[in-house]
Amino acid sequence: MKRKLFISGILGLGWLCMAYSNDNGIAKTPANGGKKLNTVVLSQQFEYPGKIATDSADPKEEDLNTAFTLGYNSANGIRLNPRAISFVQDYMEKNGEDLRKMKSWAKPYFNMIDGILKKYGLPSELKYLCVIESELKSTATSWAGAVGPWQLMPQTARDLGLRVGRGVDERKSYAKSTHAAALYLRDLYREFGDWLLVIAAYNGGPANVYSAIKKCQGSRNFWKLQNYLPAETRMHVKKFIGTHYIFEGQGSVTTLTKAEVTEQIGITATHLLNRRLTTDELDNAKSTEVSGKYNSAAIAKNIMMDLSEFNRYNPDFDAIMASNDNAYELKLPADKMDLFIANKYIILNESVQMMLTGATVGK
Structure with missing residues (x-):
């Protein structure tokens, strides 16, 4: 019988922590070229922002077994997609108690990130990308060359206005890299209009998302096209959803497809x-x-x-x-x-x- 899940703990799988500066993370293949975004000429269409997977925690004590089994979150009634329930359950159950610590030590970082995301009109929940990208570590480095809390590739960072060179690397600056990531996320949302596709494109590049849409006969529903995405990108989106539930104890517009947002929250x-x-x-x-x-x-x-x-x-x-x-x-x-x-x-x-x-x- 499954033990009760509590939103009191959770820190990433031990092997995920190996993905940092020693470059022992999961191998990635940079995305190939694709469609340019609206306001920033993004070279990350040819290289994707490498990923350092990790997970996160939350302090509330609540039995989530029933909530996830029903496909609902008890806090605000937002339903978790049935295809995500099993993954999120396992994700929360496996990822241990240590991330409860992150909830306290990361608060100043989250507050800073929240303020910057708000300036760009972005949902504050996008800050959890930092958790699965880098565990909020400014020195996090992927084998592909992505650096910093937001794991930006060198040319991508330059396109977004950051200085990257031998003497200075602004990707390691929490504030400056967050401004850059916010620009990118805003452009991705203007491009795709769906937060799950935005998260997929942030990890795997817009070209991979467009390729998946094409292979799925034009569908923009993440849950329908997910199997046409690289496995790592597919898992990245699910880890974001799991991390979101761990920290927030509920879903939001960033854990739903565009159609689910309209259906569950209502068009008005x-x-x-x-x-x-x-x-x-x-x-x-x-x-x-x-x-x-x-x-x-x-x-x-x-x-x-x-x-x-x-x-x-x-x-x-x-x-x-x-x-x-x-x-x-x-x-x-x-x-x-x-x-x-x-x-x-x-x-x-x-x-x-x-x-x-x-x-x-x-x-």
Whole structure:
């Protein structure tokens, strides 16, 4: 009979600790070239951020057997995908008591990382990538040349603005490497729109993820395409989920596919979770509640805003406005909001015409 699982302990498998500077970790094959991301020219398409696997812990004492067997987390009701339940159970059970120590000594590092991720509009739970990448060790080095808490490859780090040379290696700086990793993660999310695919791409490179999508007939569901990914990348995502549950005692948007987020949290709540604006963008934004037949393309045209940028501020706008809710907290940069207020009746009229004719707003 399986012994009860407690979220009180957990530190990585002993063999995982061998993956550090002595380069005795699991062998990896750098990813080959692929599609460039939106804002940063990322050479990691040709080399992937090497991995140093490890795990993590949490202090709460709770019997998770029932929760995982049912596929639910008792804390917030987010369901764990059935394909992950067995792995997460075993992962938590095997990874020992030592990681309970990390919960206390890592707190200053986590607080710093949380603050930086927030500035980039990223979920704070992404900090657990550091745990499975490097155990938060600034000197962690993979055989492939990835260095630091975020395990960035040399050229990748340079592309992201870090200095890497004989006299200085900013990949070892917790703050600077976190800023760089946040840029990369933000671009990956803009590219894939799914946190599990982001984590897979961070480990194995975007090219491997696109290859898996193609082989899976275009599906972007991690649980369907996982077997087309390199084994290490597949396990990396599952270890992230397990580590997340160990530290948080529950799931979040970063442990679900995009479809699962919509299904479990609901489209109305999801648009707020996925907004992910930076601190500066939030400080400069204005909000107003809108209802009626407004259309994103009509709004974007009349306020002279790129439609993709409008959608970043207002995820799922058209879907929510077409739903029974028919109300949305519209968020825009201050100058764009002024234009919207001044032209809202023109915009509404154009939106209605679009709905009636099925036409696209002219540029």
